[in-house]
Amino acid sequence: MGIEKVTSIDVAKRAGVSQSAVSRVFTPGASVSSKMAEKVLKAADELGYRPNVLARSLITGRSRIIGLVVAYLENQFYPDALEKLSNALQQHGYHILVFMVSNDDDMVDQVMGELLDYQVDGIITASVAMSNELAARCAAAGVPVVLFNRGQDDPRLNQVTSDNYNGGYQIAEFLVSGGHQRIAHIAGWAGSSTGRDREAGFRAGLKDLGRELVACIDGMYRRETAADAARELFRGPDRPDAVFVGNDHMAFAVMDVLRSELTLDVPGDVSVVGYDDVPLASWPAYDLTTLRQPSNRMVEATVSILLEWIEHGANDVQKIKIDGPLMIRGSARVPQGWSHERL
Amino acid sequence: MGIEKVTSIDVAKRAGVSQSAVSRVFTPGASVSSKMAEKVLKAADELGYRPNVLARSLITGRSRIIGLVVAYLENQFYPDALEKLSNALQQHGYHILVFMVSNDDDMVDQVMGELLDYQVDGIITASVAMSNELAARCAAAGVPVVLFNRGQDDPRLNQVTSDNYNGGYQIAEFLVSGGHQRIAHIAGWAGSSTGRDREAGFRAGLKDLGRELVACIDGMYRRETAADAARELFRGPDRPDAVFVGNDHMAFAVMDVLRSELTLDVPGDVSVVGYDDVPLASWPAYDLTTLRQPSNRMVEATVSILLEWIEHGANDVQKIKIDGPLMIRGSARVPQGWSHERL
């Protein structure tokens, strides 16, 4: 088991130069002659030397690690975002350290502590809220935080979301224009800003058109809870003829219950609209009409804010809302005059 | 911007003890009196001190970071595994550093280099192969590697897979017993051991029953490729009456094409069987008969091998195959006498 650790000192010896010289060769932008670079790189190559990122971070104060806190990956929106975030950060020489949490405060607090122990350069939280105390700790430690797909009032926290209120509003217009009479809502988790904003926008939209919800149940962003909600909403004879479900993940569960258990036709008997536009939404089995959260642009914004803070010492907190289009597909009756845009 | 870094020295000063004492209080198993522990913890708490994991790792040679290399998260099997892996490792005080790669060798090599730069304690690759040269480098660096859901001959690499050969074999028995006459296969990527093994087992099973494949196309584990394969296989009048698709992710695409484009009935006209049993497979929209890869047990095995190597210096390479049951659902005709086990 020849566990060989090659250090910059080994390389220096072999190349007949000082350790600092080696360090400089591997530090972009440092002052080295081409002859020196050549010598050192040759020696490094022969020994298989690579700089130790951890040792480096000890002295630079930069770990090139971004902590990602995420509650669950069952909803396809998050693995998709994770993949994109990781790719984008990787291109800038950063990598993602993953922390899974259940969404209760204790767990988040504990995990966030561990996160700071790793001297992460920045933190992204996806679908997770932070206590104010925690936000303070991150701020004190000089670690920028971006809430991805979640909003929070704390003035120290950057955030990137879609325009959830407006999205909900659009969906209300869409459903009302479609001539639906009994409109219900299976809401996103009331403990999340996204869930609350979508519901508020939806209600506002209905109200402005002189309508109101016939029923509203919190689906907790969970498949089973949403399915139960659907069973309750649609068992009676005076069932809704349209339902806006707080995200796609729940909407699939609702459609499953409607079609398989209650043998209702979608959209013949009930129109269903979701939120997110995860890949599965466009597959024919669901063909779900849904409001797209533009994950590409959300990821871009997240990464750019983070790098701005880390590398250029920015300190203006950004609260970004990104608009997304309604993807009109086959799960909801299409009003006259609304173009049927297909993906 | 008071970026305050509290070090063990600060704590030592405040508690009126030596830095070593502070270190020992935060090192499980070190020799400290209860009085000392109390003093130090009090001071640490007042200052908000937490040990710097990176500095610690510099001296212990342990980073408590596990590198995870993964090609894509679109197939639900992988986010699911990632979530479980992360949770399991987190319980042991490890965390996952994510590296996304495209599945060509150059990229893998480059990324693996970065991985080693972080002094990871171990590496898990999911759905990714490694060059032998790379395996050698990891071995030389003393970093254990576990291939998750992928096999490779290299004697230095641990691996955990399901019993793909046997799985393919079982599916052959199932389809033949179901009375299917024209059996086709849309295979997993031929560049992967899983794809090859499943196909080999499937062919062997057919052969032992005196049958053979009427057609076989490589679906590359990609949705679009699989869909194209389905279009090609099923356009003629003498189309197959059963198809085993190399994983669920592709099977969904195949069912979409069969039902929506070709208006064929599943399983009336065609039986479809997948592989993995991702959550979506059990949802009514697909209700896919599929061979379960027991991700729980695969994750357990992966974590236990890794910890055995890291913490107890194990060095016996393990190649583990875990058996999974065929989940009989509604997408394939059920032979007489096969119990219809439901999830």
Place this chain on the structure above:
DNA sequence: AGTTATATTGCATACGTATGCAATTTGACT
């Protein structure tokens, strides 16, 4: 060639922690 500005290099030190060793304290026992 002589002067001065600039680029390159080495030396020494720092980052925050863990740990072997020797010094000290504690406790148990006669």
Place this chain on the structure above:
DNA sequence: AGTCAAATTGCATACGTATGCAATATAACT
């Protein structure tokens, strides 16, 4: 109270790298 073993503590150093500073080499002039 005195002896001795065991537990606890502090001292000093090491981990692998980056960087300010002074020393040296090089280049660019007159």
